[in-house]
Amino acid sequence: MESCLSKIMDIQVKSYFERKNKFMKKIKYVIALCLGMMLLFGNALSCFAATESGTYPTRKGTILVTPDAYRNLIPTGHAAIVLSKSQVVEALSDGVGVHKNNWKTKKKKIYGVSVKGTTTAQDASAANWCKKQAGKSYNFNYFNINTRKKFYCSQLIYAAFLDKYNVNLNTSAYKTPLGNPIHPMEIVNSSNTYTFYQYKK
Secondary structure, X not given: OHHHHHHHHHHHHHHHHHHHHXXXXXXXXXXXXXXXXXXXXXXXXXXXXXEEEEOOOOOOOOEEEEOOOEOOOEOXXXXXXXXXXXXXXXXXXXXXXXXXXXXXXXXXXXXXXXXXXXXXHHHHHHHHHHHHOOOOEEOOOOOOOOOOOEEOHHHHHHHHHHHHHOOOOOOOOOOEOOEOOOOHHHHHHOOOEEEEEEEEO
């Protein structure tokens, strides 16, 4: 009788450890799988992580520029002048106005630009000049950069520094027989500016 009980106990103990070993192998497999998935997911996320250098523009009179295409189709880019940490002045399709300084929430690529040879007080004064244009309509004639009755985005900033300090931010990159419009990226590429901030996501 004792012999039979002993064999039964041996079998039960052996069965228990076999089940335990199988269970532990499954646990190790699941852990390894989870770690592998986390590693792959982490690498995938890093591919989409934003890159940033410099300090985001908040000083009054500094300039924000993006080459982002309008509705991901038309390579118009965009530019605005910083009014404060929370506000910019920009010319949109509904005209010149004051809007939120929240470009990082909606732009894929951003440049922070400052004009060479101007003081911080002059930059701030240029921003005030742009603010005074608020309410004026959008200038759809991109070749007419001399009008001050209406503005498009980069023309507004161009006009502020040209009229106040005789600093020309335009280049000849888009010059045609019809005129010499100023593309937002020309403000970045101008010899009269320098880039202090870049952001890409």
